[in-house]
Amino acid sequence: MKIFEKFGRYYEDFEVGDSIIHARTKTISESDNNYFCLLSMNHHPVHLDMAYASKTQHGRFLVVGPLIIGLTVGISSQEISGKAIKDLGFDFMKHTGPVFVGDTIRVESMILDKYSSETETNAGIVVIESRTYNQDNQEVLFLKRKVMIPKRIDLNLLQESGC
């Protein structure tokens, strides 16, 4: 038997109320934080300057926030946005706890709502809440987002219409 690995889901595959525990996890290495800051031109010294960071509240580097947001979206792409055709954005995001170099994060998502798109005939909007936790199960990020997901194309219908 050939098994085709799945990446992303179609609109029909989302059930409101479903909770998804994402399989992929990531230890945030010093290099992740460093490259991310440089790539995104975020030069706040709390992320890049060890002498400065050592004098702050936490006494060490704080991992740059958009990296946690990027990883949360990235880790959830396998089950959430892997087939998305448009990322509509975030309604709300909050860093609910600090992340330090060496911390390991995991992500859980919940499907809050879904509805057909008014502009695209073969797609729908899915509303998702994602929460990110560190190795001590402390929540570090909460976000609510909307993505546009294609519907399954019904091949029978296509043949009937002569396409």
Next chain:
Amino acid sequence: MPEFGRYYEDFEVGQIIKHSASKTILESDNNLFCLLTMDHNPLHLDKEYARHYPYNGLIVVGTLVFSIVVGFSVADISGKAIANLDYEDVKHIKPVFIGDTLRAETEILEKRESKSKNDRGIVHVMTRAYNQNNEMVLSLRRHVLIPKKTV
């Protein structure tokens, strides 16, 4: 010590700050960013797959656009921030393609002193990002906790 960012007193409600940083989004930016953040949506990574979609090419991953726009605004907005409290209404208004050049500006919407500590305040801002054709590609609002110059 060198100074980076602004104090609470330096923000004026209604002020619009045009950030000096701008950036052409290169193929390597999008590629490295997707890999670094484990976002493997083929619309960002697979040219053959992306060819079958309306834009006929790779779309720059949205979290990169968001991160770079926040990056542009750090020196002027959150360079001294004690905390980034939250983000609201982050909207991807238009797609960004490889080769597009982005810039951003931030409007100071409101500011208020912290209720619990007298050495800081909360600044509420709206940041808008544009491409080389002056089309808005992203907008977001955020609250940042900023220290005062003097207590």
